[in-house]
Amino acid sequence: MRFAEREITLKDGRTCILKPNSPEYAEQMIKYLKETAGETAFLLRYPDEINFTLEKEQEILGGILENPYAIMMVAIVDGRVAGNCAVNGIGGQRRIQHRCSMAIALYKEFWGLGIGSAMIAYMIELAREAGWKQMDLEVVAENEQAYRVYKKCGFIDTGRRHNALKFDDGTYHDEILMYKDL
Numbered sequence: 257m258r259f260a261e262r263e264i265t266l267k268d269g270r271t272c273i274l275k276p277n278s279p280e281y282a283e284q285m286i287k288y289l290k291e292t293a294g295e296t297a298f299l300l301r302y303p304d305e306i307n308f309t310l311e312k313e314q315e316i317l318g319g320i321l322e323n324p325y326a327i328m329m330v331a332i333v334d335g336r337v338a339g340n341c342a343v344n345g346i347g348g349q350r351r352i353q354h355r356c357s358m359a360i361a362l363y364k365e366f367w368g369l370g371i372g373s374a375m376i377a378y379m380i381e382l383a384r385e386a387g388w389k390q391m392d393l394e395v396v397a398e399n400e401q402a403y404r405v406y407k408k409c410g411f412i413d414t415g416r417r418h419n420a421l422k423f424d425d426g427t428y429h430d431e432i433l434m435y436k437d438l
């Protein structure tokens with residue numbers, strides 16, 4: 257989905273641009289996906305599970321840009337990708353067609369500057385405009401920072417998925433399920 261760029265001022269005074277992700281960022285995105293996967297245990301993939309080729313990533317980003325129901329927003333600080341946030345439908349069947357889900361991650365050096373809260377607030381506006389009725393997400397139970405941001409953005413707990421994740425060290429982790437009416 258294409259949408260208007262938005263400029264925000266970060267807690268450290270820098271400027272950040274929120275804009276549609278697009279094929280021009282494909283190379284940076286592959287690096288971002290690998291590096292952010294290694295910076296936190298709270299994302300789905302391990303770095304070795306990121307195997308997109310440049311061509312594939314360009315194709316994916318181009319497809320999302322032209323899809324009126326899929327939203328992918330990149331945050332740019334000092335000319336480089338600081339983070340990304342995505343909203344996608346959860347499935348095509350009519351009974352679940354009202355629901356989308358959201359995912360977000362920033363490079364660690366950009367945590368705590370207000371980017372996450374601003375991206376989510378803008379994504380909520382855009383998802384509403386696109387016609388989505390409910391936004392769902394899952395957050396690892398120990399991920400206090402993300403949980404706090406989601407609460408601040410109006411998400412409500414709706415349950416807990418027991419042992420949703422098994423880490424390579426053998427430990428199991430629950431996910432908290434959250435939703436927001438749009």
Ligand SMILES: CC(C)(COP(=O)(O)OP(=O)(O)OC[C@H]1O[C@@H](n2cnc3c(N)ncnc32)[C@H](O)[C@@H]1OP(=O)(O)O)[C@@H](O)C(=O)NCCC(=O)NCCS
Nearest residue numbers: 298360361362367368369370371372373395400401402404
């Ligand atoms: C979760 C994430 C997107 C949040 O974005 P962000 O830009 O860091 O968030 P913001 O700066 O907008 O807000 C951070 C809030 O968390 C609070 N916070 C920071 N560290 C915290 C901690 N350890 N525990 C609880 N709250 C914390 C801050 O005080 C701030 O709250 P406030 O605005 O009320 O002061 C980002 O930290 C991130 O990418 N994390 C790694 C990937 C991830 O966990 N993604 C979510 C998967 S579900």
